[in-house]
Amino acid sequence: MMDRAMMDREGTFTGNRGLEKEEPLIFEQGSPGKTAVDLPEPPASKNRLGGLERRAPIGLPGLSEPEVVRHYLRLSQKNYGIDTGFYPLGSCTMKHNPRINEKVARLPGLGDLHPLQPVSTVQGALELIDTCAHWLKVLTGMPAVTMNPAAGAHGELVGLMTIRAALEDRGDARKRVLVPESAHGTNPATAAMCGYAVQSIPADDRGRVDLAILRERLDSDVAAVMVTNPNTCGLFENDVQEIAKATHEAGAFFYCDGANFNALVGRVRPGDLGIDCMHLNLHKTFSTPHGGGGPGSGPVVLSEALAPYAPVPYVVHGPDGATLVEKPDDSDGKPFGRIKGFHGQFGMFVRALSYMMSLGSDGLRDVSGDAVLSANYILARLQDTFRVPFPAPCMHEVLFSDRTLKGTGVTTLDMAKALLDEGFHPMTVYFPLVVNGAMLVEPTETESKESIDSFVDTMKHLAERAAAGDVKFFHDSPYLTPRRRLDETTAARNPILRWHPPSLDHAAE
Amino acid sequence: MAKMHFTNEHEWIRVDGDIGTVGITDYAQEQLGDVVFVELPEVGAQLEQGGEAGVVESVKAASEVYAPVTGEVVEVNEDLADAPDKVNGAAQTDGWFFKIKLSDPTQLDPMMDAAAYAKYVESLQ
Numbered sequence: 001m002m003d004r005a006m007m008d009r010e011g012t013f014t015g016n017r018g019l020e021k022e023e024p025l026i027f028e029q030g031s032p033g034k035t036a037v038d039l040p041e042p043p044a045s046k047n048r049l050g051g052l053e054r055r056a057p058i059g060l061p062g063l064s065e066p067e068v069v070r071h072y073l074r075l076s077q078k079n080y081g082i083d084t085g086f087y088p089l090g091s092c093t094m095k096h097n098p099r100i101n102e103k104v105a106r107l108p109g110l111g112d113l114h115p116l117q118p119v120s121t122v123q124g125a126l127e128l129i130d131t132c133a134h135w136l137k138v139l140t141g142m143p144a145v146t147m148n149p150a151a152g153a154h155g156e157l158v159g160l161m162t163i164r165a166a167l168e169d170r171g172d173a174r175k176r177v178l179v180p181e182s183a184h185g186t187n188p189a190t191a192a193m194c195g196y197a198v199q200s201i202p203a204d205d206r207g208r209v210d211l212a213i214l215r216e217r218l219d220s221d222v223a224a225v226m227v228t229n230p231n232t233c234g235l236f237e238n239d240v241q242e243i244a245k246a247t248h249e250a251g252a253f254f255y256c257d258g259a260n261f262n263a264l265v266g267r268v269r270p271g272d273l274g275i276d277c278m279h280l281n282l283h284k285t286f287s288t289p290h291g292g293g294g295p296g297s298g299p300v301v302l303s304e305a306l307a308p309y310a311p312v313p314y315v316v317h318g319p320d321g322a323t324l325v326e327k328p329d330d331s332d333g334k335p336f337g338r339i340k341g342f343h344g345q346f347g348m349f350v351r352a353l354s355y356m357m358s359l360g361s362d363g364l365r366d367v368s369g370d371a372v373l374s375a376n377y378i379l380a381r382l383q384d385t386f387r388v389p390f391p392a393p394c395m396h397e398v399l400f401s402d403r404t405l406k407g408t409g410v411t412t413l414d415m416a417k418a419l420l421d422e423g424f425h426p427m428t429v430y431f432p433l434v435v436n437g438a439m440l441v442e443p444t445e446t447e448s449k450e451s452i453d454s455f456v457d458t459m460k461h462l463a464e465r466a467a468a469g470d471v472k473f474f475h476d477s478p479y480l481t482p483r484r485r486l487d488e489t490t491a492a493r494n495p496i497l498r499w500h501p502p503s504l505d506h507a508a509e
Numbered sequence: 510m511a512k513m514h515f516t517n518e519h520e521w522i523r524v525d526g527d528i529g530t531v532g533i534t535d536y537a538q539e540q541l542g543d544v545v546f547v548e549l550p551e552v553g554a555q556l557e558q559g560g561e562a563g564v565v566e567s568v569k570a571a572s573e574v575y576a577p578v579t580g581e582v583v584e585v586n587e588d589l590a591d592a593p594d595k596v597n598g599a600a601q602t603d604g605w606f607f608k609i610k611l612s613d614p615t616q617l618d619p620m621m622d623a624a625a626y627a628k629y630v631e632s633l634q
Contacts, residue, residue: 200573413569429569430569430570431570433570433572436540436633488543488568489543489545489568492543492545492546492566492568493545493546493593493594
């Protein structure tokens, strides 16, 4: 009789692990000619391609319907998501997507709309966009918002394009954008994309923007300062009002990366802090799906000074109900153009509004309170096990360094791999760069104390095992995942980006 | 062998006449892990001290490389395009990034020597 150890050693005849299938690529399955649907041969027609018609088969796989269904279901079973378990990926806010949002989004009057329907038939949808926009303005204390951007980084781009338009309109095109080290990595990328030179501002020993150096570098050539608050060390930028003041005195605009607004919602209004422009990630703070589950959505709130330059389209109210301003020429302001097809991620507005209205203002206040509480609970329980580089408390995410692993031969990456075997998606590792071997943990407000405790206990157990010198165990982990430790270096140096079908290789010879 | 100077940002520069050879330190490559890509400045580019000179990307992170001194880039290490692992294997010799013609040699004066840099690295642990 085979025991478990023998099974692990010898594997199975098929390569499957019990009912977990080893799934080949869809192109490696099926046979040519097999199909899930029978369509009649197209009628004969005159060839008008002038000799440009395809001569070889295009290599589509032939599968029956049950084979296709099984293939994609098996792939989906390899997926790990927030619906599967704890997912403390710092700076990504993997929190529960309430099912009421999904129910509302599937109402036929919202789910079955087409963006090209006559405006008179989609009054409810326009009202919904406008109501969602209204609450985003209320929660941020800002006078205007553009709902168009497709996701957070797109929101940043739209924000900086708005700033650039405002500066150019006053005949004051500037050349530089200041970005602190404690900002999200997309911020400098956005500034560069907009044609600005990026100048970095170091963090001080509290993990926050070094205000003295920021002041030193602010001059009449700086278009904007981009600050992430709470920053990417999970810390509130206490000097945010001084940063705003200094920025405005230099004639620049203050951009805030609002990806971490889930730590502030219902408690802090960015408009009160002197912020000119901030994107909101509906797929983070407002619980819409992301990470493969759905598109992001990144509305940008704007100050009075920037509002006229926001892109089209936007909803306005007239004598015949709601309508859309679709062209810059039809606008009262000076829109810099259009940045997204149709009206933004409408399905996400539905879910975000459902979230806001089901929680109410008191519920949203609890969201930020509980998110911060969860992170500080982890900080309190793990601060004797891992080094906390900046003084507590933290905001919605907690940062540890690898200091206590030094000398054990076990790295941050090894910890992450060992967590996989224990059934946890690892935290964010090696980011932010301001500390060595960073481990950034974001538990979110929707995780129970039991699951957080289980994670903390596992981290303590692994730290003890590392301290005890069990290096081989760590270096060989993970043991139980569909694939073991991957060779990331070779994958990055010599990536194979395309699968080549053997039949076509043969045909080309 | 000419003396090496080190920066807080973990670059080294070795000067021979008015040409300085620049790379990242052994400590920096160790922190980065396996280097997979290096972006170098163009020959002829004018660099400012402390300004961005290139990017080094590893399996863990992408980091900027800063110019330790002001000057003009006169040569870059073409080998790194195909063999970025040279940065791991020989950070302070064959894994050099670029050569720069110094505009102002006095910029070297406040930089750390090998002993001072070793102490600095120790303070970061």
